[in-house]
Amino acid sequence: MDEQKKGTRRRGEILEEAILNATMDELAENGYSHLTMESAATRAGTNKAVLYRRWANKSELVMAALRKWIPTTNIDNIPDTGSLRDDVVAYLRARVEPVKTIGPQTIRGLLMEPQVWRTLVAAMPQIIQRRSENKENKMTAAMMVILKKAELRGEVRLEKLSPRVISLPLDLLHHELITKQEITDTAIAEIVDGIFMPLIHAARQ
Incomplete structure (x- = not known):
């Protein structure tokens, strides 16, 4: 036109x-x-x-x-099921919904673009610095809200958790996205039940 x-x-x-x-x-x-x-x-x-x-x-x-x-993380819209395990599963599923909207083919196509990889590589120093300084991004802040509620219920001892453990579910979700371009409910359950929750239980000892 x-x-x-x-x-x-x-x-x-x-x-x-x-x-x-x-x-x-x-x-x-x-x-x-x-x-x-x-x-x-x-x-x-x-x-x-x-x-x-x-x-x-x-x-x-x-x-x-x-x-x-694609919707961004809303710190005021965080699951509150009464269970740490169910809260984390619900939160990870919510993070996956936009990916389903995009579709794995789009993600795969973007990841194959040299410009995208250059952008990711260029951003890595800032990401590493944020982690080393323990600065929270929106998603990690949401995980902290979930964990603080769980602490009030006696499910977790926050002082026993390192920043790496706190961000672990999201890190594994991102890894799954990059390597598989598609994230299933089974993968989320494995991240939470097979890896994250055992670390939480060990930290309560």
């Missing part, structure tokens, strides 16, 4: 939202491997030059769309 001829020339956030909407629709209908800058532009009713002024390539466009439309 020629926006100027139609008299509906869009700019700024309105245009960007239309492009990111179109990108998500293209992902849902055609998958990452078939999505192109041109196909996203056509669906958005603009031209690919507009996209290239904002994003250097397809992977940057897709990641921008995912950041906008």
